[in-house]
Amino acid sequence: RAMSVPTTMKAVVVEQTGGPEVLQYKTSHPVPTPQEGQLLVRNNISGVNFIDTYFRTGLYASPKPKILGREGAGTIVSVGPNTSGFKVGDRVAWMANGGYAEYTAVPAAKTVKIPEGISDEDVMASFLSGLTVLSFVKETYAVQKGDWVLLHAAAGGAGFLMTQILKSIGANVIGTAGGAEKCALVKSLGADVVIDYRSEEGKDWVKLVKEATGGRGVDVVYDSVGKDTWEGSLEAVKRKGTIVWFGNASGPVPPIPLPKLSPKCVKIARPTLFGYIETREEFEYYTNELFTRLQSGELKVKIHKVYPMEEIAQVHIDLEGRKTMGKPLIKP
Numbered sequence: 001r002a003m004s005v006p007t008t009m010k011a012v013v014v015e016q017t018g019g020p021e022v023l024q025y026k027t028s029h030p031v032p033t034p035q036e037g038q039l040l041v042r043n044n045i046s047g048v049n050f051i052d053t054y055f056r057t058g059l060y061a062s063p064k065p066k067i068l069g070r071e072g073a074g075t076i077v078s079v080g081p082n083t084s085g086f087k088v089g090d091r092v093a094w095m096a097n098g099g100y101a102e103y104t105a106v107p108a109a110k111t112v113k114i115p116e117g118i119s120d121e122d123v124m125a126s127f128l129s130g131l132t133v134l135s136f137v138k139e140t141y142a143v144q145k146g147d148w149v150l151l152h153a154a155a156g157g158a159g160f161l162m163t164q165i166l167k168s169i170g171a172n173v174i175g176t177a178g179g180a181e182k183c184a185l186v187k188s189l190g191a192d193v194v195i196d197y198r199s200e201e202g203k204d205w206v207k208l209v210k211e212a213t214g215g216r217g218v219d220v221v222y223d224s225v226g227k228d229t230w231e232g233s234l235e236a237v238k239r240k241g242t243i244v245w246f247g248n249a250s251g252p253v254p255p256i257p258l259p260k261l262s263p264k265c266v267k268i269a270r271p272t273l274f275g276y277i278e279t280r281e282e283f284e285y286y287t288n289e290l291f292t293r294l295q296s297g298e299l300k301v302k303i304h305k306v307y308p309m310e311e312i313a314q315v316h317i318d319l320e321g322r323k324t325m326g327k328p329l330i331k332p
C-alpha cells in the first residue's frame with residue numbers, strides 16, 4: 001500500500017562546501033525511492049543542528065551533492081522492499097540524512113513511531129539534541145546527584161535540554177551563555193550559577209567557576225564550544241575530573257599534548273551520539289527515555305523558531321551567529 005507520492009519535491013541541496021550561500025533551495029528535486037530496509041517519510045518538520053553547518057563548511061567531510069539535515073518527523077508514505085515494523089500512515093521520527101526535503105528515504109532501523117500526545121514539533125525540538133544529552137550524562141560520564149557540572153552554551157538546542165536533565169539528576173549546574181536573555185533562560189531552568197561568558201565580568205569564567213566550587217573546580221565539563229573554551233575548561237575542572245568535548249561551535253579543539261592532563265589526572269572524552277545509538281536496542285532505549293520525559297512534562301522543549309525551508313540559509317546564519325535560543329526547526 002502506498003500513498004500517492006509526487007515525482008519531484010522541494011529540497012535544499014549542497015553541491016560544494018562553503019558559507020550559507022551554498023545551500024540551494026530547489027523546487028523540483030527527484031523524490032527518492034525507498035530501498036530495502038528503508039521507509040519514505042513525508043517530513044512535516046525537520047530539525048536543524050549545528051552539525052549541519054560542519055557538513056556544509058566541510059569541517060566534517062561528506063560526499064556532495066548532498067541534502068543536509070539529520071532528523072525529521074512526519075508520515076510514512078511508502079515502505080521499501082523487505083522492510084518490517086512500519087506501515088504507510090505511521091507518524092514517525094527518524095535520524096539519518098536528508099532532512100532538508102519534503103520527502104526522505106530513511107533506514108527503518110533509525111526510525112521510531114511517535115507516541116500519542118507528543119507533537120512532531122516537540123520531538124524535533126528534542127530528538128537528536130535530547131538523545132545526545134541523555135546518552136552523554138549516562139555513558140560518557142555518569143553524572144551523579146551532587147556533582148558540580150559546567151555546561152557551556154547552556155541556552156542552545158542541546159544545552160537547554162541538558163540543563164534540565166542535569167538538574168533532574170540532582171547535579172549542581174554552572175551554565176554559560178552569551179547575553180542577558182540567554183542567561184535568564186538558563187536561570188529559569190534551575191541552573192545554580194549562570195555566567196554570561198561574553199560579558200566583561202563573565203570573560204573570566206574560570207575564576208567564577210572556581211569561586212562557585214570553593215576553589216575545587218567542577219567534577220565534569222560538557223564543552224561543545226571547543227576552540228574558544230577548551231583551555232578554560234581544562235583549568236576549571238577539578239583534580240581527577242572529566243572533560244567531555246563534544247562540539248566545535250567556535251572551531252575544533254586543537255590536538256592537546258597529553259602531558260597537559262597529568263597534573264590534575266584529568267580524563268577526557270570526545271563522544272558522538274551516533275556511537276551510543278548504533279544498535280536498535282540502544283536507539284529504542286534512549287528514544288523511550290526521551291518520550292517518557294516528554295509525555296510526563298518533565299522535560300520542556302524550546303523551539304527558537306520554525307522557519308520555512310526556503311529560509312534555510314538564514315537558519316544557518318542565525319545558528320552560527322549565536323542568535324538562537326533552544327532549537328531551530330524548518331518546515332519543508
Ligand code: NDP
Nearest residue numbers: 049050153156157158177178224247248249250272273322
Ligand atoms: P546550539 O543551539 O547550542 O548553538 C551553538 C551555540 O554555541 C551558540 O548558540 C552559542 O551560544 C555557542 N557558541 C559559542 N561560541 C560560538 C561561536 N564562535 N559561534 C557560534 N556559536 C558559538 O547548537 P546545537 O544544540 O545544535 O549543538 C550544540 C553543540 O553540541 C554543537 O557544538 C554541536 O556540534 C554539539 N553536538 C554534538 C553532538 C555529538 O554527537 N558529538 C550531538 C549534538 C550536538 P552562546 O551565544 O550562548 O555562546
